[in-house]
Amino acid sequence: MTAWIPFWQRKRLHEMSQAEWESLCDGCGQCCLQKLEDEETGEVYHTELSCSYMDTDNCRCTVYSERLEKVPGCTVITPETVADYHWLPQTCAYRTLAEGRPLPAWHPLISGDPETVHRAGVSVRGRVLSEDRVPEEDWEEHIIHWVLS
Numbered sequence: 001m002t003a004w005i006p007f008w009q010r011k012r013l014h015e016m017s018q019a020e021w022e023s024l025c026d027g028c029g030q031c032c033l034q035k036l037e038d039e040e041t042g043e044v045y046h047t048e049l050s051c052s053y054m055d056t057d058n059c060r061c062t063v064y065s066e067r068l069e070k071v072p073g074c075t076v077i078t079p080e081t082v083a084d085y086h087w088l089p090q091t092c093a094y095r096t097l098a099e100g101r102p103l104p105a106w107h108p109l110i111s112g113d114p115e116t117v118h119r120a121g122v123s124v125r126g127r128v129l130s131e132d133r134v135p136e137e138d139w140e141e142h143i144i145h146w147v148l149s
Contacts, residue, residue, distance in 0.1 A: 008097060008109065013079035021079070024093040026107050026117045029059030029124040031075050034131050034139060035087060044087040047142040050128040058114075059123045091122050 007020050016024075034049040050056060051071060053063045061067055067074045077085060077094050088095040093103055103110050106120035118125045127144075134142060 006109070008093075008103060013082065013094075013097060016079070023109060024097065026091070026093050026122070027059050027114055028089070028091065028117050028122050029054060029056075029128070030089050030122075031077070031085075031092070032059075032061065033124065033128065033144075036139060036143065045143045046087070047139050048128050048144045049131040049134055049139060049142050050124065052130050052132045054128075054130070056125065056128055056130070059118070059125055089122075 007016065008024065011020070013021070029050065030046070032051045032054045034047045034051070036045045036047065037043070038045070051061070051074075053061050053067065053070060055062050063070050068076065075085065077088075079098075082088070082094045082098045085095075090096070091104065093107060093109075096103060104120075105111065106116040106122065108114045108116060117123050129142070131139075
């Protein structure tokens, strides 16, 4: 009898179904933070400011199926574009698998518990403000250094 091998270990990213792809998201919320890019160096800085549509308790989008209409610049990670997002944290499952690394023990697909990402301290829960609370010209004052990258 052959041992069962999880889809993320037996499939390449582009072979995954949409449901499998979506399930890779660990719910950390780091990709939903506002980012500032230095135009001269290209360096990307994360802020403690989350998209106004993020539920900061569960670190999930409240308008996920409509996000592209509501937030035209919303990040859409696909197997073809994952490498383009160099600012994704090292902990991101999309980046992790694209780089050939295994999912960590706290990932919900491994643990079976969506709370493990929060208990592991990887998520933005309890560390962010909604972008609506800070004028855009003041976002630079909210650059953070705790993103796991």
